[in-house]
Amino acid sequence: MPDDFPFHGRRFHADQFARLLRQTKPSLVVVQGRRRIGKSAFVRHCGQTYGDHYLKFEGLGPREGIGKAEQLACFAEQLAAQTSLPKMTLESWPQAFQTLATVLPQKGKTVLLLDEISWMAIGDPDFAGHLKIAWDNLFSRRKDLVVVLCGSMSSWIEANLLNSAGFVGRCSWVFTLPPMPLPECIPFWRGKASRIPVLEKIKTLAVTGGVPRYLEEIDPAQTAEQNIHRLCFDPGGLLFREFDDLFSSVFSRRADRYREICRALGGPSKTLTELSRDRDVGRGGIVTEALAELESAGFITSDLPFDPSTGTEQRSAKYRLSDNYTRFYLRYVDPERKRIAKGLFRQRALETLPQWDTLMGLQFENLVLSNRDALLRLIELGNTPILNAAPYFQGKTLRKEACQIDLLLRTKKSLYVVEIKLRGRIDHSCITDLQEKIRKLKLPKGTPCRTVLVYQGELDPGIADEDYFDYLVPFERMFESG
Template identity: 50%
Template sequence: MFVGRENELRLLKGLFDLKKATIAVCAGRRRIGKSTLIQQFGRDAKTFLEFQGLPPREGISPRDQLNAFSDQLAQQTSLPKLNLDSWYQAFSLLNSIIKTERTVVLLDEISWMAIRDKDFAGQLKIGWDTELKRNTKLILVLCGSVSSWIDENILNSAGFVGRISLKLTPEELSLFHCNKFWGRQAGRVAPNEKLKMLAVTGGVPRYLEEINPNLSAEENIRRICFSKEGFLFSEYDQIFRDIFSKRAPIYKRILFTLVQGSKSLSNVAGLLKRERGGDLSRYLEDLSASGFIAKDLVFEPGKKNTSKFAKYRLKDNYIRFYLRYLEPIKDKIEKGLFRDFAMEGLSEWETIMGLQFENLVLNNIRSVCALLAINMNSVRSAAPYFQRTTQRKKSCQIDLLIETKFTLYVCEIKFRKKISKAIIVEVQEKINRLKLPKGYTVRPVLIYVGELSSGIEEEDYFDRILDFDKLLSNP
């Protein structure tokens, strides 16, 4: 099912108007729909050719990758399968069949193609400069999940300076588009039931495709998570093995430190008993580039620059759900001993759900701004806010702080069965602690799932109160 991605498609289609050969890069999390996006875009071309790298495995060689490329080229064209000696030869052969018509060529999982071949990127550059770029109606799309490889070998490489016309990093689908995966039943399924499902899948299209609208959220989650045959039961090991290979265990250890909430670099280093810089910083950047975590920078209200303080947040709902609930009982699930359960009975369920709901909101800031009638062009910053204790101010943490010119929207994101009036006192205390620039208006906002206690709306404290259903129904 293909939904959303209108902006990405618009940007890709705009490349046809450049009247020259172009290179586009599409990077990001596995299963986020990168390949599907480019395949959809390829429908606008007269010719669409797709080549995929072989997944990493023990003993795989550059020769294996070249043979796979030759196989795919033969299957999609009139060329016979040929033995290729180099990637330059492969790209030259590809160039020989490109005609003077709109053509899109997708090199998918490009870092896999380059396994154990340090000259791959260099030969691609030579092939582009000497042959491929002469085709003025060609769009070459380099796609991959190992974003660190793409950054190092393509985007930040001297060889490709000035050659990349577009870089795309597809994010999770908006809640509005997630809602479409319930099909005709979307209007009959309660928002709370959808939230249970999205607490596992997030807005990842491939995971959303596993939803059976005829089943309840708990039935769906049992089927795809708590069964050894379930798609999401083995998904974690597969994607981390494919992306990070032998380094996967250290990335898992880092992610475990973030399961219970955001942490600073010092917090993560302390929990892992490692130095703050060096490898740890690079590993965190890899996880961020791959779409699993977010580095939330603190924008000081009224100032143009960010502070030096930042926190890392596990932004991927599936990864948190897997590490908290599936990883510890993998053996039981494989033996079929964990099939009948209630979601609310899972340990720390309400706390974890609160973090998952917060992720969904933070991944849909555009929708939040639209519901608050905030023009995105006027937004100076929109992110979680952390204020540390100093001699002059107390610590303060705000789930989402949106700053426009002379206005701060203090957004409290709350998941709770029953939300009491005490939330008004809690939010006001945060505002009291917040160091406010002169002349700024403060507008408290409540974004929630659950039941509001009587009196919250009557108090007229919050400028806006947004329930989860509004996010699901707002484009």
């Protein structure tokens, strides 16, 4: 988040960070999350708000010719800029860490951020080992020090830090910074937020999701369509240029394959078997590894169905593209990329784009699913233990009919069946459709089953009059703070 944009939100995580700084012992923290999600801005905010000193070192982005020497030279420049040391030549990471340890502030709480840690490690396969030794022998001896390791390449962090025997028991806190919750998105519309219709906000979030770097680009004086055209369909727009940089910097040489997997997930969710049938995404272990990396990097989500009667998880997961920007870009921007780059793409109403209503439905579901805590609060489950929660899909067998439910929630006492609708007008069919889905579940007799409709659009009067739904949740309520 740029320095001139006021920091807001992230209250829960900020409180956790402040707690670490109140302790009289050193702490090692690992922060993960999608690129542009605001990891560095969050750590900077916490370091400058709760600490006495804040230092940041960032690795150089991957490109041809970048190796250990270039990373060390960059580290040396940042060291000289933030301390009293002159610029020097560093020959190794042990030397770099030793030098840094000698100039850390002697008094007061200090936050040390090593940002884009996987980039910093480029060219040195022993980087993680050197870092572990530096923590054990140098940094962990400073009781007022919090060292934060941050990066977008979650697969590197998993392999070299979280799953490494060398770091076992050393991390005080490991967390993934999620997209901004809906209530925390409102300030990006600034003082005009209360005057902007809910559907306008939904259109914007259908492209940006809860990614703060994208939300910062909102011009509240413009309509959602104007903002989207400026950001996505103009050759100078941030979200026109963003995709290639985003995937190349996170996935490097695997970017093209990962793009095709995301493209294959651009519609309804798919199982691994269904994905492997696509000739452009590869087979078997290749796809499994790619899916794990895409999920850890925050682009896709695996939904594991469960037995509605017990909450027990089943085996066959389905994968969905949960990053709204990626789906929008691959569906509408990428196919027109050459025309947009030449300035030949004419503005057109978003509703006239191919399958616009279908895409908006998928994006709207993503917004609801990624803000499940807000929904739980609105249906009076905020303080109730949830045994399981996920979109539900049931394949056709000799004994069961095919069935798909937007969201299923299982508590100890009840099953909650959630229907998610984005339409101009929502008619009585939403009741009959849900009744049919519940029939196909074949629940044991006497299973308490609550029904929920999360919606944006005009409800037919008969829906409320029939009193079928236990909870009617207009989407605008999900913007309310808990």
